[in-house]
Amino acid sequence: MTGKPLKPVAGRKTVQDQVYDQLREALMSGAFKARESFTIASLADHFQTSHMPVREALRRLAAENALRISPSGTAFVPDLSPEELDDISRARVIIEGAAAELAVPNLTAEDRRALAVLVDEHRANGISGDIAAMAAVNRRFHFHIYGAARSPILMSHIENLWLRSGPYVRFLSDRMGALLQTDHNGQFTRHHEAMLEALDRQDAPGFRAAMEKDITATRDLLHRFLDDRAA
Numbered sequence: 001m002t003g004k005p006l007k008p009v010a011g012r013k014t015v016q017d018q019v020y021d022q023l024r025e026a027l028m029s030g031a032f033k034a035r036e037s038f039t040i041a042s043l044a045d046h047f048q049t050s051h052m053p054v055r056e057a058l059r060r061l062a063a064e065n066a067l068r069i070s071p072s073g074t075a076f077v078p079d080l081s082p083e084e085l086d087d088i089s090r091a092r093v094i095i096e097g098a099a100a101e102l103a104v105p106n107l108t109a110e111d112r113r114a115l116a117v118l119v120d121e122h123r124a125n126g127i128s129g130d131i132a133a134m135a136a137v138n139r140r141f142h143f144h145i146y147g148a149a150r151s152p153i154l155m156s157h158i159e160n161l162w163l164r165s166g167p168y169v170r171f172l173s174d175r176m177g178a179l180l181q182t183d184h185n186g187q188f189t190r191h192h193e194a195m196l197e198a199l200d201r202q203d204a205p206g207f208r209a210a211m212e213k214d215i216t217a218t219r220d221l222l223h224r225f226l227d228d229r230a231a
């Protein structure tokens with residue numbers, strides 16, 4: 001667990017909720033690798049709490065398909081699968097594309113400026129090779145848009161898809177360093193830039209199309225890396 005972004009729990013939320021929230025955030029951000037495992041005892045020690053809230057938090061995450069739990073009680077991150085990647089990406093295109101299109105009429109000039117700042121940050125992080133910062137800014141960009149859709153139900157589905165995408169985010173991040181040294185650098189913001197251009201035209205279908213291309217481009221890149229791993 002060394003270096004993981006988990007902290008002792010305290011405050012007004014239940015201990016179980018705090019453990020769940022921190023684990024969920026860590027999984028969603030790609031803090032854990034595929035097949036990485038951890039025991040209830042090790043997590044309880046890390047969170048400085050008893051076993052029960054950890055056990056219940058892990059059960060909740062397993063119910064969301066973010067974790068698997070072995071018969072011995074050890075929790076582990078699911079392995080990577082090309083078929084699952086395609087399924088997740090297909091769902092993301094449908095749901096996140098719809099949220100993006102719904103968001104366009106609600107995105108203000110202030111939102112446009114905030115999104116432009118995030119695109120600039122994303123580009124700068126790519127140039128500097130700060131992959132963790134790139135991933136964090138990418139997530140902020142996407143969720144700024146999804147929040148503007150004003151649909152709690154869509155947001156819930158999107159969060160679950162990103163939660164299940166966590167191992168793929170980590171897998172991609174671990175391989176991005178070399179890619180950023182090639183001509184592919186600079187390509188990672190192009191779909192975000194296309195979204196801003198569509199937003200300037202108030203072109204909701206164009207905005208949605210750029211969002212969908214962003215998702216499928218990430219899927220295609222992941223398939224490339226998965227194929228390399230299999231070879």
